[in-house]
Amino acid sequence: FKRKVVHGGVDLDEGAFRRLPDDERAMGHIIAGAVVATQMNLVHALYVAPTEEAQTDPILMKFANEGGKILCTKALQLMELERINKQIMSSNADVKIDEMTSELQIKVVLSVLTHTFTQLSVDLSNEVKLKILAWCCEKLNNTFVTVSNDALGMLISSGCTHALLRLAETSTLLTMREACIRCCSCLLDLCTDSATFYDFVELIAFKTPSLDLLGVENKSEIDRRNTYLVAAMNWTLSISSRTLLQADEVLGLFRRLFIMLPIKEHASWFEHVTNAFAGAALWVDKIENDVLKDAERVLTDKIAQSYVDSFDDTSIDASEFPEWVQKLRLRAEWLREAIDTLNNDPTMTATFTSNLTSIISKSVEFNTKGKADSTVNTSYWPGKQSKTFIVARSPLGPGGIMVAAASVFDFVAAQLERCIDELSDEKSQAMFEQYEGLSYMLHFTISSLVSAARAVPTPGGVVSGRIASTGARALTLAAKCTSHFAVYAKTMQTNPSSEAQQTMKRTLGAANGLEQCMMLATAPGVHRRHFASAPA
DSSP states (O other): OHHHHHTTOOOTTSHHHHTSOHHHHHHHHHHHHHHHHHHHHHHIIIIIHHHHHOOOOHHHHHHHHHHHHHHHHHHHHHHHHHHHHHHHOOTTOSSOGGGGGTTOOHHHHHHHHHHHHHOTTSOOOHHHHHHHHHHHHHHHTOTTOOOOHHHHHHHHHTTHHHHHHHHHHHOSOHHHHHHHHHHHHHHHHHOOSHHHHHHHHHHHHTTSOOGGGTTGGGSOHHHHHHHHHHHHHHHHHHSOOOSHHHHHHHHHHHHHHHHHSOHHHHGGGHHHHHHHHHHHHHHSSOHHHHHHHHHHOOOOHHHHHHHHHTTTOTTSOOTTSOHHHHHHHHHHHHHHHHHHTTTTOHHHHHHHHHHHHHHHHHHHHHHHSSOSOTTOOTTOTTTTOOOOSOOOSSOOOHHHHHHHHHHHHHHHHHHHHHHHHHOOTTTHHHHHHHHHHHHHHHHHHHHHHHHHHTTSOOOOHHHHHHHHHHHHHHHHHHHHHHHHHHHHHHHTTOOOOHHHHHHHHHHHHHHHHHHHTTTTTTSOHHHHHHHHHTTO
């Protein structure tokens, strides 16, 4: 059978082949795929590889171009064989799908990528290019794939990476832009040599006109590399993100570049990182649509609880969750990643939380033409900080307010927990100031939600459940903090601040108001009960 396949004696579309049992057909497709992979290896070795070392001979170049056409055609055949085999593969087959292309050399995949995007002679539609791009990314993303630095260097010098970056920036097809960014991230991950990595980064850097690049050739090697990194990071942030998927790919590339910055340079980029991730979480795509879909779905208590719990429990498999739940989870992850960037610095994390609280409050004022609570003092710690970790693009709608508020509760809870853990005689005054500031943020956010509830219908089970879950945790930890400071005040014979006591009383009143306004009516029972018991 294998000889017949090799010599073209078997037509995989003919009736006789289709009538074979599933296991035999699966085996036939695996053998055919292995043959195509071997053919691609041979075409690359005979016609394409010689020109990768010396590209001066026009005859060799002509052979290479024709070989590139064949490679692209064979790649499409291999893709189709993989697709068919995954559909009909039976559990009793002796050979796994992965073995079908085990003989395909990774440098052949790189050649397919290069010829698809750099050779004018390879005339393919955008739809076909997208398929090839996705297939190449899948092969390059394999856990056991390694690519030599010479092969990656040739890919960069061939103009392929430049073409991918250009399409990521200018293509009218959103899916093409997303796929190109994904492929660039994948190629960066394969770089094991710093020189190759910085060649790639330099290519990205010069995509953005920047005054920082003037005279870069006269700088030392270290300064030049840092300049390229910063310019490349600026380019990733300049790409317009219209969907969450595209934003996810762009932020993935941005994250890779940020990690490569020297540690001493990280602090100067904190504001850019937090603004990038928080901005994507709150303003990319239409957050109101995700919240509205949640409100439209009638979920059982058990299903709603599993959705809500998945926000904090990474062991829960969310791959089968509805798209709108996955989007809400992704937004929460980005906000958490933004604050995690600040390395648990008390002042910076509180400033970030305060920025988010302020955006919620101003959005409530915009939507309801009123204030959340006029008695709140906005100069609370660390309100005097000059840094801004989130720049508001526009007022949040009711859905955005609820999503952001749930994250504020989450962040306040984490910081209150740290206050309890670090409380000591030496740090008591500093911890008390932090506790006061966090209490203000907690009260401000709850009262904002009460005001927002007047302008929105009852939210869905996932959004309200998330508010109830994180809100209950924040209120409980606030109570623990209050107890700790009360005991400490008696021990040291000092009087706790009356203003802090009044803030806590107002917070409890606002929490009761949040229950009464039906904001949490659709939350899963367990989370609703936790929130109800927290003020008590």
